[in-house]
Amino acid sequence: MWDTLINVERGQELVISIASGKGGTGKTTVATGLVQTIENCSYFDCDVEEPNGHILLQPSIEQTEKIYKPVPAINSDLCNCCGKCVDVCEFNALINIKFDIVIIEEMCHSCGACQHYCPHEALSMRRKEIGELRKGNTGNGVLFVDGVLKIGEPSAVPLIKKVIERVKPDVVNVLDSPPGTSCPMIEVAKNSDYCVLVTESTPYGLHDLVQSVDVLKALRIPFGVVINKFEDAFKDIVDYLEANDIDLLMTIPFDRKIAEAYSSGKIPAIFNNEERNKFEELFKRICSKVKTTGAEVV
Amino acid sequence: MCKTYKQIVVLSGKGGTGKTTISSAIASLLSNKVIIDCDVEAANLHLTLKPRVENKYDFYGGKKASIKQGKCIECGICESICNFNAIKNFQVNPYECEGCGFCYRVCPEDAISFELQLTGRYYKCDLHDGSKFYYARLEPGETNSGKLVSELKEKAISNINESVKWVVVDGPPGIGCPVNASLASADYVLIVTEPSKSAMNDSIRLIGLLRILKLRAGIIINKSDLNEEVCKAIEHYAFLENIPIIGRLPFDEQVIQSLREGKSIIDTNELYYLKMKDAIKLLKNEIRDHKNKLVEI
Amino acid sequence: MKIAVTSQGGSMDALLSERFGRCPYFVIYNTESAKFNVITNIGEQMQGGAGPKAAELVIKENAQVLLTGKVGDKAKDVLDRANIRVIDGFGEAISVRVALEEYLNNKIE
Structure with a gap:
């Protein structure tokens, strides 16, 4: 698909998150555009609540694996409903109904305290399915991994952890993060060497960008910004970046054609030479940033 | 009503x-x-x-553990029981801590505090x-x-x-x-x-x-x-x-x-x-x- | 028999609370002794799982019937497991006393 792919030196490991x-x-x-530019790289869709990378990258899925989280199970022959497990559960996942203990599995964080504190060894841990991990390849040799959270399962983080476990050594790994500034986003960002924050030229975009910047500063992850739906006349974001000495990595214009291409599942980089060059530039800039800031991070 | x-x-x-x-x-x-x-x-x-903000409220999110340095005898029990790998070198990483309180309960020296955290604010406003x-x-x-x-x-x-x-x-x-x-x-x-x-x-x-x-x-x-x-x-x-x-x-x-x-x-x-x-x-x-x-x- | 009623206040004349998991109080009425006691619902300050936790409280008080507005699915499952009869759909326009009378009279009829 590409005439010139950026060659990454062997042994160079890099984890880039896109948030x-x-x-x-x-x-x-941005994530899929980037993935298409780098030779021998892998893509991880960590937005397990709403994974969409597969729509744009269209990988052939070679392997699916069910993912489980441990939840308690009670052996009623041993349990006398003393309620010790209920007392130590911070998440209200165990309810004492006097003649039995009801387990509300959705609430369980798998901390294991209930099992540890049961005086009668009546608790064991069993597996509850929380989603699926899919592994495959895109036509041009990009390793593709995503997680699909089971609908109704409230906590995405355990599945995100499983996706990130598949990060490959010695290559460039691109992590597509879920939105927000809370646990799922942090789980992804903190596991990366560099984070690309994508925003848009609107007051909403700016407002949320400022919050994301705070998170990354607290996590001490180096980062830069891509402005999408870029509008020259809307200066607020560029001004903010300048005032705070934050790198502007790339801008993508606001264009109905891009929106149309996306809607049918096309990666903008594929059909436009100019965009493609921009993604190559983007990757080069990221590499240079990681090299210069790398010493502080490690 | x-x-x-x-x-x-x-x-x-x-x-x-x-x-x-x-x-x-x-x-x-x-x-x-x-x-x-x-x-x-x-x-x-x-x-x-x-909107015009009429009232502001503090939000206390989940509890988080932290180790009281003076009291900790570095026995390492907390680290071994934590399922979230949140404890390393006798320190709790607040970004990893899920607030289960297991370490706080298990600590033999009572050297771990487990407190509610101020993690947000919410606003009542007039339009x-x-x-x-x-x-x-x-x-x-x-x-x-x-x-x-x-x-x-x-x-x-x-x-x-x-x-x-x-x-x-x-x-x-x-x-x-x-x-x-x-x-x-x-x-x-x-x-x-x-x-x-x-x-x-x-x-x-x-x-x-x-x-x-x-x-x-x-x-x-x-x-x-x-x-x-x-x-x-x-x-x-x-x-x-x-x-x-x-x-x-x-x-x-x-x-x-x-x-x-x-x-x-x-x-x-x-x-x-x-x-x-x-x-x-x-x-x-x-x-x-x-x-x-x-x-x- | 004990009947639990979700309540906004700590008396028989307090208004009923439509909410189950986060009602401020439960009034527990004993039909045999015609006496009542009031318990504070710990679930009001709880952020997650308040419904099942409130169900636990009702079970602990040995109530056999619950009068309230709306019960969530998870709490309902817990109450069902403990064989507590749930009469929901009560509005907040009536007092605990009136709700109890309505229930007991209908039952006699």
Whole structure:
């Protein structure tokens, strides 16, 4: 698909996360655009609540694996409903109904305290399915991994952890983060060497960008910004970046054609030479940033 | 006091399809309402509605453990029992700690504290037309956004008086914990989608969740003329699922322009104003038609 | 028999609370002794899982019937497991006393 792919030196390991506070700013567009530019790289869709990378990258899925979280199970022959497990559960996942203990599995964080504190060894841990891990390849040799959270399962983090476990050594790994600034986003960002924040030229985009910047500063992850739906006349974001000495990595214009291409599942980089060059530039800039800031991070 | 209002929750699954734009339009077209922005990680509605903050509340999220250095004898038990690998070198990493309290209970020296954390704030506000608006801000990097959503909604709903007819909730993206919290006691869900394969994929997952929760829903297709093929696919899916399409809004660059100017789209665009008015009429009918029966979608 | 009623206040004349998991109080009425006691609902300050936790409280108090507005699915499952009869759909316009009378009279009829 590409004439010139950027060659990454063997043995060079790099984890780039693509994040944004606001949803729909173009994380997946940037992530998949980037993936197409780098030779021998892998893509991880960590937005397990709403994974969409597969729509743009269209990988052939070679392997699916069910993912489980441990939840307690009670052996009623041994349990006398003393309620010790209920007392130590911070998440209200265990309810004492006098003649039995009811387990509300959705609430369980798998901390294991209930099992540890049961005086009668009546608790064991069993597996509850929380989603699926899919592994495959895109036509041009990109390793593709995503997680699909089971609908109704409230906590995405355990599945995100499983996706990130598949990060490959010695290559460039691109992590497509879920939106927001809370646990799922942090789980992804903190596991990366560099984070690309994608925002858009609107007050909403700016407002949410500021919050994401705070998170990354607290996590001490180096980062830069891509402005999507870029509008020259809207200066607020560029001004903010300048005032705070934050790198502007790339801008993507606001164009109905890009929106149309995305809607039918196309990666902008594929059909436009100019965009493609921009993604190559983007990757080069990231590499240079990681090299210069790398010493502080490690 | 009987419940006099209906609660509409605006969701999309995928972010950026126009939840907040549509919510702000609904906010200005309905009277006797209370508006709640439940996207606490990326709250934006207040940027358009420009409310006057009347009251501020502290939010204490989950508890977190921390090791009291003087008391710790470095036995390492806490580290060995922590399932989240949050303890290393006799220190708790607050970003890894899930707040289960296991270490605090297990510590033989009572050297671990386990306290509630101030992790956000929420605001009760007045809008220009006198109605109430609530929004929240989760401190960046904090966890437990679902809890903040619950508390915010609790606060808003406990302050409702009899004159309120509508509660409009601008929801968060996704289908996880904060979405579940924003759906508590909803009467109707408004799904804002757009004709892209990603948005459709996400809407289908969202509808899956709504079915589990036995909630009724209607769909607004935003940017409806962006991709005719996908738009038809969404309409077809909605038809099979028996979910009404209550509005279609065409793609218009003016939308993003009014956003930049901090204005509601219905104030700057006559067509959107008329389309949103019709959509709200349909929405009201939908809710009224099913007044006393719980219909599964 | 004990009947639990979700309440906004700590007396028989307090208004009923439509909410179950986060009601401020439960009034527990004993039909044999015609006496009542009031318990504070710990779930009010709880952020997650308040419903099932409130159900636990009702079970602990040995109530056999619950009068309230709306009970969530998870709490309902817990109450069902403990064989507690749930009468929901009560509004907040009536007092605990009136709700109890309504229930007991209907039952006799």
